[in-house]
Amino acid sequence: MGELLLCSHGLASVPYYVESIALNVYSLEELCYFLKENIDLIEPSFMDRELAGWVETELHMPDLAKSLYEKIQGGARLSEFIEVLVSGCSYCSREELEKMQQALTDFENKSExxxxxxxxxxxxxxxxxxxxxxxxxxxxxxxxxxxxxxxxxxxxxxxxxxxxxxxxxxxxxxxxxxxxxxxxxxxxxxxxxxxxxxxxxxxxxxxxxxxxxxxxxxxxxxxxxxxxxx
CATH class of the missing domain: 1.25.40 (Serine Threonine Protein Phosphatase 5, Tetratricopeptide repeat)
Known part of the structure; x- marks a missing residue:
């Protein structure tokens, strides 16, 4: 990806496949990097139980996974789901997170x-x-x-x-x-x-x-x- 990432958590033995750009990611930091660089490509389908399950079983972060499951089950907005996910590590600054949320908010209440x-x-x-x-x-x-x-x-x-x-x-x-x-x-x-x-x-x-x-x-x-x- 062209950038050296310092991971605070272990790497997954099985990667998570990001279908929109055909990319395998092995860590939460790598996933956050992807989100920061490709936020305009993120669609509501990104917010799914498969991702939450990967966070739980492969990254061994049950608390974060639980929060993600709750957002999915509660019908949260995509911007809220991304906030929880990105806040799971320190890769993105608060300013970067807010910029991502704003980009996603612009899509809300609009047709496909x-x-x-x-x-x-x-x-x-x-x-x-x-x-x-x-x-x-x-x-x-x-x-x-x-x-x-x-x-x-x-x-x-x-x-x-x-x-x-x-x-x-x-x-x-x-x-x-x-x-x-x-x-x-x-x-x-x-x-x-x-x-x-x-x-x-x-x-x-x-x-x-x-x-x-x-x-x-x-x-x-x-x-x-x-x-x-x-």
Whole structure:
């Protein structure tokens, strides 16, 4: 995971499998790290008895497991369940915990479609383009997403593809966006994405291209393009 974690409790002999990102975790600290970094991917289904059972039998933390069971049985909110779980170790600061709770609170009392849109948009802003593409694709498969809303989702899907330099896919998404939302920005981004897909340099960048090409220059172009997409 790219970070050395100091575990105050023993490691599990059997890992807990986090299905949303296909990850095995072996300690409470590792699970808290996952939550802190991926809170926008957490859904209500995360709050289940299997997780509480793993905490009890594999981490040997019966008191924490009991509290988790009580939250599940009492129909607690996901943010409350996460607070109990994360408070079981000292990995996250109070400020980090409050930030996670706020992120989860934003999803409460909203439809599944609204939650997915919020989740996808947050992933896009964090430049987690692969995850954003996955969420936008799931959204577009929903019967509730149609008309202007589907156009806006396609626009953001195009921006996610552009973030990965998949300009042909970006152009196709922007085209579908314009068909549905008639937003001139979607049409404009489609044209630019088509140019970039053909290897053409945006007109405003032609002067810069006279200098030596560097990764830093390419990154600046990419950032400027993505900003114009939003």
């Amino acid at each position: 479609t609204e939650c997915r849109k919020i989740r996808a948009d947050r992933l896009l802003l964090k430049k987690r383009y692969d995850a954003a593409i996955s969420e936008y694709t799931r959204l577009l498969n929903s019967a509730e997403v149609r008309g202007i809303l589907s156009g806006n989702v396609y626009h953001n899907l195009g921006t996610a593809y552009a973030g990965l330099f998949f300009f042909e896919e970006a152009a196709a998404s922007y085209a579908k966006a314009f068909e549905r939302n008639q937003n001139p920005l979607s049409k404009q981004q489609q044209k630019i994405a088509l140019q970039l897909a053909k290897g053409a340099i945006p007109r405003s960048k032609a002067k810069e291209a006279e200098t030596d090409m560097t990764p830093e220059l390419l990154e600046r172009w990419k950032e400027a393009y993505l900003k114009s997409c939003r």
